[in-house]
Amino acid sequence: MASGTPGTERNRLATAGARAATVTSLERQPRGDIWMGNIFFAILLFALTIALVGLAAIILQAAINGAPAFGWNLITNGPSTLNPEEAGFRPAIIGTIYLILGVIVLVVPLGIGAAVYLEEYADGTRWWNRTVELNVQNLAGVPSIIYGILGLAFIVRGPLDLGFILVAGSLTLALLVLPTVILASREAIRAVPPSIREGSLALGATEWQTIRRQVLPASIPGIVTGVILAISRAIGETAPLLLVGAATFVTFNPTFTGDNGYSALPVLIFNYATRPQDEFRVLASAGVILMLIVLLLMNSFAVWLRNRYEQQW
């Protein structure tokens, strides 16, 4: 419950609100109030419906528009400017898979490691730990295109100077979703009650033994949920890849370090969508559906996982 000065202020506000809301409380509810309440409820439902219809429209529109191009071609064929009917996404899909593999390898240990440090080891009263914490929160809100700039200036060129290779794209995407993974993992670790840690430490377990064998196993569902959501964000991210060299018409399968270009699914979808011919737009829609199927499966699994293991304490 509220305590201290900000709380009392909030309570005062709320109490005043309650009082204002109930000046006529002793009388029977006027007909007008009932009407107002019903209209209000209708407005809420209407707004929610718009949001849900919007969601449905995005998916349906892509499905209807992309249906003619939907088939194995999408997965097995490469892009083509001359033959849109034959064109597909193969090198881009492989590129995305490689990119995401790189992201997972980087983000899982780094993100969970940082979260464990901030939740379990860091003394929150020290300024440097608070700085790191604030910094992570801020990084989570930095626009993705800025990460593209970072990738271009720091990873592709500049200090790391990797060139326009797939690994550079992976690194950029990893940095982009790292704060999300850290925040979600922290949340999951924080949900483990302190009594579990105390119980373990009181038996003579060390801090790390406690973390490894009690805290992490108990917070795994939450962490996995966070990682999946972060990965699915990385799959759909397009803007930063434009800057770090994901080209569009790569017809061969990419490698991690090959310097003759790589592509990614959302980048190729974007490119197809910007072409004026209808065939390419159909292709783009089919690509969107492909991507959405993967993402919806991943997200549904993540949400299911979270609901399944929520609040077992």
Added chain:
Amino acid sequence: MEARDTIGAFGQRGPARPVPSLEAPSPRYGEKLIKLSLALCALLSVVTTTAIVISLLVPTIEFFGEVGITDFLFGTNWAPTFEPASFGVLPIVVGTFSTALWGMMFAIPIGLASAVWLSEYASPRQRKLIKPVLEVLAGIPTVAIGIFALIFLSPQIEKVFPFMVNVPPFSAGIAGLAIGLMIVPIIASISDDAMRAVPGGLREAAYGLGSTKMKVATRVVFPAAISGIVASLVLAGSRAVGETMIVLLVAGASPNLTLDPGSSVLTMTAFIGQTATGDISTGSITYDTIFAVGTLLFIITLILNMFAIRMVRKYREVYE
């Protein structure tokens, strides 16, 4: 004190065993190493921020060596790749705010109404169903939303309201609508959390005094959760300003200094995304321009984010 050093011997009762040392049997370097490497993971975020700032600032400083800072900030003509070049950033700043503004105008009522419904009206079962659906909406890649706006929304809206699309298929208003669709879940989700964090006692007190459900929602819960709600709006605003793919696809590419929703505009993100794709050479003025615009975008979103973080902390402090 000396005597105490040796009185550790066990007495007559209980199993006689020596008192073990209280000192660590080993220095446990492993534990220290683990803690250090975990700290390094956390430090990586600071390194990232530093790297972002350095990569933005160095070319930006070079840029301002060639372009006056007032010419940049207050100039009304954006033509960096033309001859003669002009670097007045106002048109693309206004373009950015135009799309974000239309997006917010759509998303605020929809998002807040959804949040009120979720937190005050929905049954636990309805909540459990609807909230994940909204989260799925949050997980749709923006490129997909952009394509939806380009292929479907723009032509359909043009048919009904031609004034919304001056240069088919590009329109700031339609880009805004798509951005709005993107940020509705952010507003709904965070505001719902904030409203649900309001202690049930406040609601019960108000009901006890005879308030209607609507009055409880609008005059008790909503004001009590206001800092969380504001945080959600600011965070959504920051996302709207930073969105790239939707504006790249639907907003057009003309740096028009206007808030007209029917006009085609160029935003800061769209400029970066469009210009940086080409293989531009390091050190050229065009290259530096990308970073100058990036710095401006970074500063704007940073201010918004800091503000939102502060507001979120405020409501967490109060109720958690």
Added chain:
Amino acid sequence: MTLEVNGQMTEKERKENLTLPSEPSQEKGLSHQIAVKADGDESGVDVWAKDKVFEVKDVTVSYANKAAVKDVTMDIYKNEVTAMIGPSGCGKSTLLRCLNRMNDLVPSARVDGEIFYHGQDLYGPTVDPVQVRKMIGMVFQKPNPFPKSIYDNIAFGPRVLGMDNIDERVEKALKGAALWDEVKDRLKDNAYGMSGGQQQRLCIARTMAVEPEVILMDEPCSALDPISTGKIEDLMAELKEQFSIVIVTHNMQQAARVSDKTAFLIVELDATENNRWGQLVEYDETEKVFTNPADQRTEDYVTGKVG
């Protein structure tokens, strides 16, 4: 401070050891008459001459520079149950948590004064809290089993301490906590499926499995029903043959039933009534504290006039 483990004490040390308990009686606010007892008890059984596990000397614990409990001096003896009672906020739990350095987990906590564990300074610079907790186990107010199977709950401690014969240890600990017959057929079941009383006995068994010397119990029955409480109290009587037990309780009857010695703490207020802290009022044999307390405040509390 280093420790030399000697099997036998010299005569001189023995004497000093015997006279040591007289020190606390000279402290302000303390009232038991050990010195008299030590010399004058005709039966020859001197209850204050047993081996000491802890010597608490002028201990003040503060959180964020605010004292939670002040100037406590008391000795805790081997193979006994020592109870700490007092009104809420008197710092009894805080004091208990100092004895196995659980307070280290609170960044703002500070311990002044000295606590000796078998003569070793518990807060000495070379002392390792992990090592301390291996020897001084703790059972908490709310049962806190790990989200694992019953077996793994017990096996966790021995495993992380690198012990062998895990199966045997699990069985021994469960039998020791009088839980074996109830759970032997469902060792692989999650501990969360047990009743509250069973969970708390599981936590006691878990602590026993690592073979500590001392078990600290922080209001172990406050979340339990009377039947479960009775079982745990019975258990304590058996456990003190093997372990030394320090129990914090708000339940006076419980202290009277289970403990050999009782410490009574109260809440002190300063003149401005802005600061409150715990203070040790009386520490003596349980029987004496409850039947013939030396301090009026103790009497008022145990007879139910206050608190």
